Amino acid sequence: MSTCVNLLAGTVQGQCFQNEIDATRNNIDTFWLIFAGSLVFFMQAGFAMLCAGCVRTINIKNIMLKNLLDACGGAIGYWILGYGFAYGSNDNAFIGDYNFLLVNADGMTGYDLSFFFFQWAFAATAATIVAGTVAERCRMIAYFIYSFALTAFVYPIVTRAFWDVHGWGSAFRSTGPRMFDVGMIDFAGSGVVHLTGGTTALVAAIILGPRIGRFKDEHGVKLLHPKDMGSHSVILQVLGTFILWFGWYGFNPGSTLIHSTPDASYTAAICAVNTTLSAASGAISAFGLRWFLSEEGLLDITALSNGALSGLVAITAGCSVVWPWAAVVIGFTGGFIYIGASNLLIKLGIDDAVDAIPVHFANGIWGCIAVGLFATGTLINKAYDAPTTLYQGWFYEWGNGSGDGRLLAAQLCGVLFIIGWTVCLMFPLFWTLNQFGLFRVSREEEQVGLDISHHGGAGVHLTKPTAEAIENHRRSSLDKSRSTHGQ
Amino acid sequence: MSTCSVADNSGDTAAAIDCLIAQQAKDHASLDTFYHIFAAALVFFMQAGFAMLCAGSVRAKNAKNIMLKNLLDACGAALGFYALGWGFAYGGQDADKTTFIGDYDFFLHANVDGHHAFFFQFAFAATAATIVAGTIAERCSMVAYLCYSTILTAFTYPIVAHAIWSKSGFLSAFNNDPLFGSGVVDFAGSGVVHLTGGVSALLAALVLGPRMGRFYDDKGEVLNPPKEMPGHSTALQMLGTFILWTGWYGFNPGSTLGISYDGAAEVASLSAVTTTIAAASGCVTAMATRYFASDPLARQYDLTAAMNGALGGLVGITAGCSVVQPWAAVPIGAIAGLVYLGASNLLIKLRIDDTVDAVPVHMANGIWGLIAVGLFCDPELKNAAYGSKHGGLFYGEGTLLGAECVCILFIVGWVTVVMGPFFMMLRKLGWFRVSIEDELVGLDVSKHGGSAYELAENKDSQKQAYSDFIKNADDNAL
C-alpha cells in the first residue's frame, strides 16, 4: 500500500514515490537472486547425476556422497571464511576481511543476504567440478579437506580479483585503475568458477594417477588402447546434463545480479539466448566430430552431452557481451576443444572419470579468450558500468582498424592468474596429502569398489522375484478370488 | 538513483509525474523479462522430463538411442528456430495485416521483441519437436530423426505458431480482424504445440510401421493379443512425469507473456490452478477407468494409465487454462483421461505402434483441449485474457467452437500436407528405419557402442568380494 497520498508538499511527495519505486526495484532484484540461486543450487543435483551415471556401479554411492558433502562443506566453508575473503568490504584489491560467519548479518539488507546465497551456490559449483575427475579412487578425507580449502580460500580470492568492485583484475572495479584500463570480463565465471575448478581437477588427477587398469594392465604393461571403464548409467548422465543446462539459466542470466534496470533485464535475456545457442552448437560439433573421427560411425552420446556442457562453459564468460551469432561460433569451437582436450588427456595418460577437465578447464580457458575476441561495445556498455574508455573484442577493434588488443590481453592475464594461483595452492595441498597416504584409497578398496569398502554395500539392488515365485503367487491369488466369488 | 523528485525537475510537478510514469514502464519491462526467463527455464526443463519419460518407456537396449534423440532435438530446435523458425513465426508481425508466414528477423539480426521472447518461444518449439521422439522410438534411424526435427522446428511449427499466435496470423485472436470475430483461443498451445507434435507423431508411426514382434510374429502372422513391450524403468517414467508437470507451470501460466500488464497476474494464477486440477482429474479418471475395465479376477493399478492420464489432463487444459473456471478444469481433465484411454486402445486396434503413447496424449488430447475451449470458455475470463468476450457452447455461444474446429482442421491438414510426403520420401530413400538386425539387437549396441547400463554383474561374486574384503581388513587391523 502506498503511503504517499497524504503528504502535502509536492517535493516531499515526489521523494516518497521515488522511495517506493526504489523499494520495488530492490524487491525485484532480491527475488531475482533467490530465483537464480535456486536454479544454480539445483545444478548440484545435475553434477550428482552426471557423476553417478559416469562411474562404475561399484562406486556410485561414494561419488554421490562426495557431491552432497561438497555442497554442505561448501556452505559451511563459504559461510565461515569464504564470503568474507571474497566480498568483505575493505579496499584491499586482493582479499577482503569482513563479515566472516556473517557476524554482521544485522547490518545486511535482504539483497545482501540473497547475494550471499547466490554466491554460495556458485562456490559449491566450483567445488563439485572436481568430484567427477577424481572419482573411484580418491579418499573421503582428502575430498573433505580439498573442498573446504577451495570454497574457504582459493575460490574466494579469485572471485575477489575478478568480480568484486575492489578486485585488481575486475571489469567492475570502481576503486582504482582497471587492469589494462579494461579489466577482465568474466561475466558468469568461465574463469572464476570453471577454470578454478578445472585446474584443481587437473592437478588432482595428475597427482592421484589413473584408476587401476585404465592405462596399464595387471602387470604394469602399458595397454595399447586404454581400457574403457564402463559407466553405470548413461541415462543418469543425460539427466545430469539436462539439469545442468537448466541450472545454467540461473547461472548466466542470474549473474546480472540485479534485474530492475532496463540494461540488466536486457542483459539477462541475451544471456539466456546465448547460453541456449552455445550449448546447442557445442553439442552438435562435438557429436559430429566424434562421429567423423570414429571408424565405425559411432553416435556417441557422451560426446553429445559433454559437448553441450562445453558450450555452456565456453559461453559463461561472454554470455552478456557477445551477439547470438558469436555464441554459435563460441559453442561450436567449444565442442571441438572438448574432443581435442579429451583425446589429449588420454594420450598423456591422465585419467578423468567424467571428462571434467576438457569440459571445465579447457573450455574455461576458451570462454575467457573468446570474450577477448567477440565482445561487442554495445553490449559491454549495457552489462558493465560505462567504462572510462571502451575497448571491445579484438575482432571488433580489428574491424575498426585499430587492432587494439587490451581486452584480449586482460583476458589472457586473468586466465594465467587463475591457473597460476590455483596450481600454487592446490599442488602443495594434494602433494602433501599424497605423501601422507591420505589421498588415494588402497588397492584392495579400489578394486572391490568404494561402495562396498566404505559405504556398507552396493548402491543398486535390482533383485526381482523369481519367475517361480510370481507363478505361485498368480495361482494362489487366482484360487483365492475364485473361492471368494464362489461364495 | 533516479531523478523524478519535483526539485530535480525544477519545480515542474507535471514533469516529475511523467518521469515517474517512465520509470514505472521500465519496471514493467524488467518484471516481464524476468517472468519470461523464469517460465522459459521451466519449459526448457520439460526436455529433461521428456527424456526421462522416453528413457523409462523403451526397452533397456534402446535407452541410449532415445536419450540421444531427446538431447539432439533440443539442440536442433535451438539452432533451427534461431536461424529460421523465429523469423517465420513472429518476424514482422502486425495486427493490421494477415499473412501466412513471417519474413523478418532471421538469425535474430533485428532483435524484434527482445531476446526474452525468443528464448520463451524456442522452449516451446523444442517441446513440439520432442513429442515425436517417443512414438517412433526403438526403430527410427538417427538421420531421419535429425531431418525431421529440423524441418519441424524451422518450418512446420513456425507456420502454425504464426497462424494462431502471431498478430498477423489468419486464425489469431490478436489480429485486428480475427476469424469469426473471435479468433482461435489456444492459450498455451494444446493445438500449436501438442497437436502439431502429435499429428507428426501419428504420421511417422503410420509410415514407419510397428516395432518388430509387436503386432506380428516372425512369420508375419497377426499376434493376438499384441505383445507387450514394457519400458525398462518405471522410476524414470515417473520422474519424467513429475518434471513435465512441474514444467507445465511455466508452460501455461507463462503464456501470459508478461505479469505486469493489467490483469496478467490474475490470468497467470488462474492458469496455474486449472492446470493443477485438470492434471489431477485426468490421472484419477484414467487410472480408475483402467482399473475397473480390467479383468475382475486380477485387477491391476496401472501406472502407465495414471501417468499418461495426468499428462493427458495437462495437454487438455493447455488451450483453455486461462479462460475456464476452476470447476471446468475437472470435467476437462476427467474427459482427457478417458480420451487418452480410448485413443490408446484404438491405436492398438489399428495396429499403430506408439512406444510411449504420445499420440493419445498429445494428439487426441490436443484436439480435445481445443474443443473444450469451445465448450467451457467463460466470456468474462476470455475478456480478461484476450480483451474480448466470447463464450463457449455451455455459455450459449457457438462461434468460438466453430473457430476452434477450424483451427483443428488447419493444424491437422497443414502438418499432414508437409510432414506426410516428407516421411514417405524418407521411407522411399530407405533412410527412415534402422535395419532388422540393428532393431533386434537394440540400437545401443549397434549404434552407440554398448549398453546404457553397466550394472553389477553378479550378486554372488559381489558378496564374495565383500567378505574377502572384510576379512582382509580384519587381518590388517589385527
Add this chain to the structure above:
Amino acid sequence: MSTCSVADNSGDTAAAIDCLIAQQAKDHASLDTFYHIFAAALVFFMQAGFAMLCAGSVRAKNAKNIMLKNLLDACGAALGFYALGWGFAYGGQDADKTTFIGDYDFFLHANVDGHHAFFFQFAFAATAATIVAGTIAERCSMVAYLCYSTILTAFTYPIVAHAIWSKSGFLSAFNNDPLFGSGVVDFAGSGVVHLTGGVSALLAALVLGPRMGRFYDDKGEVLNPPKEMPGHSTALQMLGTFILWTGWYGFNPGSTLGISYDGAAEVASLSAVTTTIAAASGCVTAMATRYFASDPLARQYDLTAAMNGALGGLVGITAGCSVVQPWAAVPIGAIAGLVYLGASNLLIKLRIDDTVDAVPVHMANGIWGLIAVGLFCDPELKNAAYGSKHGGLFYGEGTLLGAECVCILFIVGWVTVVMGPFFMMLRKLGWFRVSIEDELVGLDVSKHGGSAYELAENKDSQKQAYSDFIKNADDNAL
C-alpha cells in the same frame, strides 16, 4: 500504456498522483503473484523429490507401487484441497475472530485471496500428504492409502493450517488477539506440514506393523539385529534429496507470501540463507556422528545418514527460518542431525518399521523445529517477519517457547485423535494391509502387472547377440 500523466487527467495533479498510486499497488500485486507462482512451482517439484526418494528407498519389487502412491496423493491433494481443504483452512478468515474451522470458498467458488494463494497452499497440502507414503511403503494397500490421503488433505491438515496460519486461528500469530500475546511462530511449517505428516506416519506405522521379516523371522522370533532391507537405488534417493533441497527454496523463502511489502525481501533472503546453512549442518553432523559411532574396524560413511541429516536440518529450520540469525541455523541444523539419528535408532529399538525414516526426519525434527524457534528466535527478526517482538529463551523470554509447546501438543493431539481411530478402523476392516502373499512377492507383480525394471538380464547373452550382429553386418557388407 499508463494514463496517469497530468495531461491525461485534464491538468489535475492530484488525480494524476492517485492514478500513480493505484498503478503501484497493481505492480505490487503482480510481483507478489509472480513470487507465489515461482515458489509454488518449486514446492510442487518436491513431489518429484519425494517420489524419487521413496522409489530409491524401497526394494525393487515395490518401486512401482510406491511411486503410484506418490503420484496419486498429489492428485488426491489437488482435488481434496480444492473441494474442501482450502475452505476449511482459509475460508472466511478474519483477524478479529477466532474460529476452529473455516466455512467459506469451497470449490473456490468465491475466489477469496486470489488463485495464486490457493495454488501455493495446495502445494503445501500435497507435501504434508506425501510424507506418509514412504513410512508405510511395501505393505500398505492402495485403497487405504487413497482414503488416508484424501482425509488428510481435505480435513486434518486444513484444521491445523487454520489454527496456525489463518488469521482466525486460535494459535495464529496473525490474529489480533494471539495466544500468550505472541501466537505461534511456524513460519513455513515445521509443525503445520511436517509434524502433521510425521505424526500421521507414526500412527500408520504403529497400526500397520513392520514389514515381514524386518524384526521377526518366519516363526515370529525376534531378529537381532533386525534385518536390513536396503533400498534398491541410491542414485534415485540422492536425486530425491537434491530435488527436495531445491524445492525448499520455494517452501521457506516463499512463505513470506509476497515480495513487495515492506521487509518481505529481507525476510525471504534470510530464509534462503538459514535454510542452506541448516541443511549443510544437519548433513555433516549426522554423517560424522554415524561414522564415529560405527565399529572402529569398519567405519562406514553412511549415505542414508547424510541425506536424511540434510533433510532433517531442512525440516528443523522450516519453522524458524525467518526469525533466527544465520549463526543460529548452525546449531539448529546440527541438533536436527542428531535428533534424526536418535529418533531413527529409537524407532528400531521400539520395532516400529519406517521404510524411509520419514518419522525421524519429519516428526522428530518437526518438533525440534518448533522448539528451536522458542529458543533461538531473535526479537528484531520476529518483528520484521511478524510485526511484533518476542524473543526465544536465549534472548531471555519464555512466552514464545510456551506457545510453541502448545502448538506441538495441539498438532500431535489433533492428528492422533483424527487419524488414530481412522487407521484402526481401516485395520479392522482388513483394508489397511496387503495380503502376506502379495507382500512377499512384491506389490509390483501382484498389483501393477509386473516389475518396475526390465533390464537386460544377462550380459553374456547380450555379448553373444552383439558378436552375432557384427558378424552378420560383415557378411552383409561383403
